[in-house]
Amino acid sequence: GQQVMQIPQYQHVQEGEDFTTYCNSSTTLSNIQWYKQRPGGHPVFLIQLVKSGEVKKQKRLTFQFGEAKKNSSLHITATQTTDVGTYFCAGGSSASKIIFGSGTRLSIRP
Amino acid sequence: DSGVTQTPKHLITATGQRVTLRCSPRSGDLSVYWYQQSLDQGLQFLIQYYNGEERAKGNILERFSAQQFPDLHSELNLSSLELGDSALYFCASSSGTGSTYGYTFGSGTRLTVV
Numbered sequence: 001g002q003q004v005m006q007i008p009q010y011q012h013v014q015e016g017e018d019f020t021t022y023c024n025s026s027t028t029l030s031n032i033q034w035y036k037q038r039p040g041g042h043p044v045f046l047i048q049l050v051k052s053g054e055v056k057k058q059k060r061l062t063f064q065f066g067e068a069k070k071n072s073s074l075h076i077t078a079t080q081t082t083d084v085g086t087y088f089c090a091g092g093s094s095a096s097k098i099i100f101g102s103g104t105r106l107s108i109r110p
Numbered sequence: 111d112s113g114v115t116q117t118p119k120h121l122i123t124a125t126g127q128r129v130t131l132r133c134s135p136r137s138g139d140l141s142v143y144w145y146q147q148s149l150d151q152g153l154q155f156l157i158q159y160y161n162g163e164e165r166a167k168g169n170i171l172e173r174f175s176a177q178q179f180p181d182l183h184s185e186l187n188l189s190s191l192e193l194g195d196s197a198l199y200f201c202a203s204s205s206g207t208g209s210t211y212g213y214t215f216g217s218g219t220r221l222t223v224v
Contacts, residue, residue, distance in 0.1 A: 031210050042112070042200060043153065045212040088153065092209025097166050100145075102152040 002027050004091045006101030014109045019076040021104035023089035031092040032065055032072040037103070038085040081108050113137065114216035116201050122222045128189040131219045133201030135182055139214070141165070141207050142184040144176055145200040147218075153200070159184055160207040191223045 003026045013019055023032065031050045035043040047056055049065035049072065056063045060083075062075045072091075076083055086105045090098040113136035123129055135142050144156040155168030159178035170176075173191075178184040188195060198218045204211035 033212060035213075042215040042217050043202075043213075044112075045214065048210065048212060050210065090213075097155075097158065098209050098213075100153045100155070105150075 002091070002093050002099055004089060004099045004101040006089055006104055008104055009102065010105050010107070012107045012109065013079055015081060016078050019079050019083070019106055021074050021087050021089075021106075023072045023074075023091070023101050025070045025091045025099075027070070027093065029069050029091040029093065032069075033090040033092070033098060034063060034072075034074055035088045035090060035100075036085050037088065041085070043088060076106075079106070079108055081110060084108050112214050112216060114139075114201060114203050114214050116199075116216035116219050118219060119217065120220050120222075122224060123191060125191055125193060125223055127191050127223075128187065129191065129221065131186040131188070131199055131201075131221075133184045133186070133203075133216060135184070135201075135203030136214050139203035139205050140182065141204045141211070142178055142182070143202040143204075143213065144170075144184070144186050145202065147198040147200060149197070156186070158207075165207055188221070193223050196221055196223045 005024045033048045034046040037043045053067045054065040060077045086103040088103045089101040092098045115134040140161045143158045146154045156170040158166040176186045200218045202213040202215045
């Protein structure tokens with residue numbers, strides 16, 4: 001069945017450093033969504049990418065969807081303590097459901 | 111407040127017992143999804159309902175069942191509880207049933223089985 005892999009599992013950075021998490025699917029995706037879950041909180045929808053090669057930005061966050069629509073990345077520039085949390089990608093398939101990746105937990109040294 | 115309401119927020123119960131978790135979706139959303147998140151783990155998809163009908167099933171145990179009522183709220187029933195069922199249970203809703211709809215999650219029900 002379809003699988004969505006996400007790496008790394010954990011990332012610990014110094015405040016101000018950049019951070020990137022990668023998402024890879026075993027099959028071609030129709031779309032990719034990204035969610036953020038703060039510690040003790042619930043996942044919150046960040047963005048959706050649909051087009052091959054699409055790049056979207058939200059302030060310091062840059063989201064990319066691969067040309068083959070099988071991978072995606074989230075890059076955070078100059079991390080801040082408010083960026084702490086777990087970032088999940090979720091790949092959409094023709095079966096009309098999304099498959100969540102295992103998440104990347106980001107922690108930050110002030 | 112995300113608009114998705116889950117009750118109760120916390121639940122402590124003994125092994126072998128049965129509990130019911132409740133979810134009210136965001137106004138206008140027809141789809142409800144249930145997820146299980148064990149400590150420091152990912153989101154395990156359990157089941158989806160759309161406008162009262164079951165649409166997709168994930169790795170949901172036979173001891174678990176769910177339904178969506180005419181007013182679109184949903185209940186997840188967990189029976190013969192085991193210690194390993196201790197987890198955070200999230201409900202999410204979306205306006206449609208396709209994969210291009212973003213999910214709105216509730217704040218979750220933390221279940222502790224002792």
